[in-house]
Amino acid sequence: MCWPSARIRRIPSSGRLVRRALVLLCLALAVAPAHALRIFACEPEWAALARVLAPQATLFVATHAGQDPHHIEARPALIAQLRRADLAVCNGASLEAGWLPALQERAGNAKARDVFFAADHVELIDPQPGAIGTPWSGDVHPEGNPHLHADPRNLLAVARALAERLGNEQPAERAAIRARLAAFEARWQQRIAQWERRAAPLRGKRVAAQHTTFGYLWRWLGIEQIADLEPRPGMPPTPGHLQRLLSGLRGAPPAAIVVAGYQDPRPGRWLAQQLGGSVPLLILPSTVATEAAEAELVDWFDGLLRELLAAAD
Amino acid sequence: MARHHALIPRLASFAALLAGALAAAPAGAQQAQSWQFGAVLDVAHTTRALELGGRDQGLQLGHSDLTASGPLGALATARLTAVFATHDGRLEKEIEEAWLETTRLPAGFVARAGRFASQIGYLNAQHPHADDFVERPLLYRAFFGGHWNDDGVRLNWTAPTPFFLQLGVEAFRGKRLVEETAEPTGNPGIATAVAKFGGDIGASHSWQAGVSHIRNRREAAVEEEGHSEAEHDHAHHHHHHGAQFSGRRTWMVDATWKWAPGGNSRGQQLRAHFEAARIEGLNRYARSSDRHEANAVALVWRFRPDWETGARADWLRVRIPHGDHFHSGLLREVSAMLVWKPSHMQSLRLQWVRQYDAVGFESPASRSVQLQYVLAFGAHPAHSF
Numbered sequence: 001m002c003w004p005s006a007r008i009r010r011i012p013s014s015g016r017l018v019r020r021a022l023v024l025l026c027l028a029l030a031v032a033p034a035h036a037l038r039i040f041a042c043e044p045e046w047a048a049l050a051r052v053l054a055p056q057a058t059l060f061v062a063t064h065a066g067q068d069p070h071h072i073e074a075r076p077a078l079i080a081q082l083r084r085a086d087l088a089v090c091n092g093a094s095l096e097a098g099w100l101p102a103l104q105e106r107a108g109n110a111k112a113r114d115v116f117f118a119a120d121h122v123e124l125i126d127p128q129p130g131a132i133g134t135p136w137s138g139d140v141h142p143e144g145n146p147h148l149h150a151d152p153r154n155l156l157a158v159a160r161a162l163a164e165r166l167g168n169e170q171p172a173e174r175a176a177i178r179a180r181l182a183a184f185e186a187r188w189q190q191r192i193a194q195w196e197r198r199a200a201p202l203r204g205k206r207v208a209a210q211h212t213t214f215g216y217l218w219r220w221l222g223i224e225q226i227a228d229l230e231p232r233p234g235m236p237p238t239p240g241h242l243q244r245l246l247s248g249l250r251g252a253p254p255a256a257i258v259v260a261g262y263q264d265p266r267p268g269r270w271l272a273q274q275l276g277g278s279v280p281l282l283i284l285p286s287t288v289a290t291e292a293a294e295a296e297l298v299d300w301f302d303g304l305l306r307e308l309l310a311a312a313d
Numbered sequence: 314m315a316r317h318h319a320l321i322p323r324l325a326s327f328a329a330l331l332a333g334a335l336a337a338a339p340a341g342a343q344q345a346q347s348w349q350f351g352a353v354l355d356v357a358h359t360t361r362a363l364e365l366g367g368r369d370q371g372l373q374l375g376h377s378d379l380t381a382s383g384p385l386g387a388l389a390t391a392r393l394t395a396v397f398a399t400h401d402g403r404l405e406k407e408i409e410e411a412w413l414e415t416t417r418l419p420a421g422f423v424a425r426a427g428r429f430a431s432q433i434g435y436l437n438a439q440h441p442h443a444d445d446f447v448e449r450p451l452l453y454r455a456f457f458g459g460h461w462n463d464d465g466v467r468l469n470w471t472a473p474t475p476f477f478l479q480l481g482v483e484a485f486r487g488k489r490l491v492e493e494t495a496e497p498t499g500n501p502g503i504a505t506a507v508a509k510f511g512g513d514i515g516a517s518h519s520w521q522a523g524v525s526h527i528r529n530r531r532e533a534a535v536e537e538e539g540h541s542e543a544e545h546d547h548a549h550h551h552h553h554h555g556a557q558f559s560g561r562r563t564w565m566v567d568a569t570w571k572w573a574p575g576g577n578s579r580g581q582q583l584r585a586h587f588e589a590a591r592i593e594g595l596n597r598y599a600r601s602s603d604r605h606e607a608n609a610v611a612l613v614w615r616f617r618p619d620w621e622t623g624a625r626a627d628w629l630r631v632r633i634p635h636g637d638h639f640h641s642g643l644l645r646e647v648s649a650m651l652v653w654k655p656s657h658m659q660s661l662r663l664q665w666v667r668q669y670d671a672v673g674f675e676s677p678a679s680r681s682v683q684l685q686y687v688l689a690f691g692a693h694p695a696h697s698f
Contacts, residue, residue: 064516064576066575066576066577067575067576067577067578067579068577068579070579071578071579072578073519073571073578073696073698074695074696074697074698075511075513075519075571075698076476076477076509076510076511076512076513076519076520076521076698077476077477077511077512077513077519079471079477079479079511080471080474080475080476080477080478080511080512083421083471083472083473083474084473084475097692097695098657098695098696099695100695101694101695102694102695102696102697102698104416105390105414105423106471106479106697107421107471108418108421108422108423108469108470108471109421109471110416110417110418110419113416113417132690132691134658134690135656135658135659135688135689135690136656138656139656139657232656234656235619235655235656236617236618236619262577262579264580264618
């Protein structure tokens with residue numbers, strides 16, 4: 001239709017408007033493939049990693065650090081973003097199971113069906129193979145703890161896999177993406193070594209936390225989470241559960257009580273007060289800002305370590 | 314009953330496809346890409362049955378289901394849902410969903426075929442166990458049998474625009490909306506066209522609006538003049554799966570607005586919802602001024618992660634066909650509810666309902682209290698906006 005101009009000329013003169021519309025449509029189609037890669041990132045940490053590897057890509061970031069990533073609504077605005085995406089980059093391990101399938105179905109974008117899931121490229125902690133969610137067991141993730149971005153070593157593994165996928169999406173860019181990956185790996189490995197040296201005093205410390213949001217951070221730094229403010233995974237803290245925790249924690253108070261920025265801080269604050277004010281409440285951001293790139297990823301880990309070290313003093 | 318027989322070969326082939334897909338499903342695949350199974354139990358106690366209501370007085374098994382969904386080959390997904398409910402003390406079973414949907418069509422198109430809920434309006438395509446109230450609005454109970462699913466095909470297109478825009482058409486047999494027709498009608502009996510729009514305003518507000526049109530060739534069989542009032546009453550109390558009131562052309566508009574502080578709907582959320590419908594061309598005896606109209610407005614407030622409260626006001630005005638003429642019908646209903654959701658798999662809801670200003674309806678419930686418990690097992694489909 002777009003090709004032979006001769007054929008277009010056969011359209012009778014009364015179809016001039018139609019011909020113009022056709023020409024415009026052909027122009028639009030011809031121009032369309034030249035756009036920058038459009039990436040739909042389910043969480044800001046994966047958007048940041050995509051920015052490191054493909055800085056020229058257009059990014060739609062579905063969620064932010066102020067939201068509970070398990071409980072996102074399949075909003076029309078997100079459907080419109082996924083509709084226009086060339087690639088979806090998400091966490092996986094069922095973190096988005098409550099909303100991503102609804103977005104995919106309504107977006108009708110075939111390219112957004114083959115989602116890049118970060119969790120497919122990392123070994124998850126606490127897998128529960130065969131676990132079936134019952135109404136009384138809370139939000140069970142049979143694959144394991146999905147909050148894998150809180151271990152910087154996981155970001156390396158995900159970056160390698162994401163670079164591969166981005167290279168497949170944009171073969172012309174493959175060499176450049178590989179070069180960016182190599183530079184990122186070198187810098188990031190240095191960072192990890194620095195962080196591990198700095199965090200040495202945290203090894204063996206004990207914390208109480210709400211949910212398993214920072215499970216990977218604890219494992220990386222050798223911190224032990226001795227209590228969860230949630231009675232069951234994903235269920236909000238109840239007075240009865242907090243009371244039980246309190247009697248257990250009084251004998252051996254933790255170094256800190258940790259809640260994520262998107263969680264209601266009141267249960268944690270209550271617990272800290274009941275423990276006599278000697279145990280600090282840390283409200284830590286669960287991820288980076290929406291516009292973040294590598295510098296903000298670094299700042300995020302720096303900030304987490306700074307707060308934990310101050311609390312452990 | 315005849316429709317159940319017609320379904321058997323269809324179900325058999327579906328089951329074979331399902332078994333094939335299960336056998337072919339690769340082990341260890343991403344959960345979102347493998348077959349999932351779930352069940353929902355809905356039990357309610359009602360102190361007094363509502364006019365046009367779907368719940369009996371006393372203890373009743375509501376819309377409970379068993380569902381399986383997952384990929385069918387590389388190009389489609391499928392879902393099969395069986396529903397169980399008691400009506401007038403009898404257990405009713407039916408296949409509510411048995412459909413295939415494409416996943417790889419280009420340019421934003423999605424096609425679906427089989428038995429599924431029409432996407433008209435806002436609530437119809439949603440599973441009733443996710444509703445904010447024990448009963449659907451009067452609009453749905455009067456015009457769509459509460460929840461209209463039918464055998465047919467659908468084609469949707471989502472526009473590549475910065476805001477959400479989706480256009481869709483459906484064609485249905487229509488037997489599950491209008492069971493008995495005045496005279497034989499061809500296929501498809503009912504066609505629909507739907508446009509939906511939506512977006513965000515700032516970080517905290519989101520909205521969706523829709524316009525739906527339904528063309529219905531199935532003219533409902535008209536009750537013979539001269540039937541006794543008692544039989545007339547009986548007809549209105551009998552449980553219908555299809556529409557109580559229908560016509561050739563239906564227009565619907567719906568609008569939904571949601572607010573959550575900073576976009577974090579987990580802790581707090583306010584949801585407002587409005588829906589209205591008008592049906593014209595009621596039957597061969599109808600004048601242009603004869604029409605059915607209904608609307609519903611609801612407000613729900615999540616004030617803690619596990620608690621919500623809400624209110625809804627419904628209004629219904631109909632022309633009740635009676636031989637070659639019509640009687641006027643009017644009904645208003647208000648509901649207020651409080652629900653506790655200890656997890657997203659359980660909810661316990663207490664609801665108060667009042668029906669008033671009734672004309673042409675014999676037994677409006679001046680007051681009814683309903684207690685509903687919904688329990689979900691395993692996986693169930695992600696909820697839409």
